[in-house]
Amino acid sequence: MITPAGPGSKAGNRATAERWQTLLEQAGHKVSIVTAYHGEPCDLFIALHAWRSHEAIRLFRNSCPGKPLVVALTGTDIYRHQYEYPEQTLCSMQAADALIGLHAQVGDDIPERFRIKLVTLFQSADRPTVHKRKAASTSLYFDVCVIGHLRDEKDSLRAPQAARLLPANSRIRVSCAGNAHDAHWEQLAKQEVQENPRFKWLGALEKNGIAGLMANSQLLVMSSVMEGGANVVSEACRAGLPVIASDISGNTGLLGKDYAGYYPVGDTGALADVLEHAESDAEFLEQLREQVDQLASQFTPEKEQESLEQALSLAVQRRSGALDSLS
Incomplete structure (x- = not known):
């Protein structure tokens, strides 16, 4: 191979x-x-x-x-x-x-x-060790994770850019795990950290670190502009972590066309709206969680x-x- x-x-x-x-x-x-x-x-x-x-x-x-x-x-x-x-x-x-x-x-x-x-x-993906996910209503932050190396195909900073558009009272914080693909992406990530108080760049994490990040997050954002079928979506579904995804075929081909958590690829404002919806509407967040739970068995x-x-x-x-x- x-x-x-x-x-x-x-x-x-x-x-x-x-x-x-x-x-x-x-x-x-x-x-x-x-x-x-x-x-x-x-x-x-x-x-x-x-x-x-x-x-x-x-x-x-x-x-x-x-x-x-x-x-x-x-x-x-x-x-x-x-x-x-x-x-x-x-x-x-x-x-x-x-x-x-x-x-x-x-x-x-x-x-x-x-x-x-x-x-x-x-x-x-293996089913992770059971973690008790904090209820969004009792946490100081509403944590959103982005997992994957920072590069053009992943549109890696779309989520923190969307977080900039959220109301001042939003508790959303975006954490990105992954190395920068090149010096340009490293510069972009460092600039985002400096300018965006809602954003943390964690760099590359080992497997246990990724599992912990997922366990401590309320949502995963998969913002790619092209994708062959990301394994992190499998991991999120197996972990019971709701996903917000760009509406490209690489995501709809995993989550299904009826999945409720899509936004138009590259549309920062639309992603901000979906994030705000998930933070403010417990029923919507639970709908996403039920959908990923139903999908878990295919991964x-x-x-x-x-x-x-x-x-x-x-x-x-x-x-x-x-x-x-x-x-």
Whole structure:
């Protein structure tokens, strides 16, 4: 299995690769994770990222024409690279025997000819250790968290910008956990901290720190402008933490079109309105909590493992059929 993110990386692709390694090994497979491929033999190849892994995919297909190939599509593959770098990205999709999409609407967002190869896989999260979430009415603050590295795709400062528009008596405080993608985003985050008393930038947190942040928050904001299916949404649902999300397909494909907590992507004023609604209307907040509780069962490790096995089986079947058609 190849991922662009090296050992120790906090990138989502690395976390996905290591979680899949664990799930596949629990099912009896032997899995090696690499960041570069040089033609080594294997029984099956999984590539995370169609565009970034294009050279490895091409080499594998040339070196091992009889072996099955699974390509997992990221948000940037689907919503950027298939348009900016169509030759490499679409060639990877074409070479794959099975494609993995991480939300239920991926099929609407890739070329129709590839949909027959698509397996929908919802990334899983462990159910957290039970934390007693403070009631919003008894807390000094109404805490809102944003989790993910600060970068353009995540629209990472949309929530604190929306918090600036709230009434003076609002108790909302926004905490962002994640490293800055580059010096520009670091500067933006530091400036927001200086100018916005409702904002805290926590930097990168370890797994326990993220769990604690979720347990101490009343809401999670997922503000991305493009998303392949964020694992933090799975984590929030498993933790019973209501989500406010931009209305992109990467979010609606996880939470469902009937979810009540959307706002128009990039619309600061609309996000401020939803945040104020959640803070001031206990019934609305409880509606969101009930909805994420209902969704939690689709984000279990058992279901993710089942979807992985489905993708592997489809790849084996399609590769066998491709070879039979040539004989």
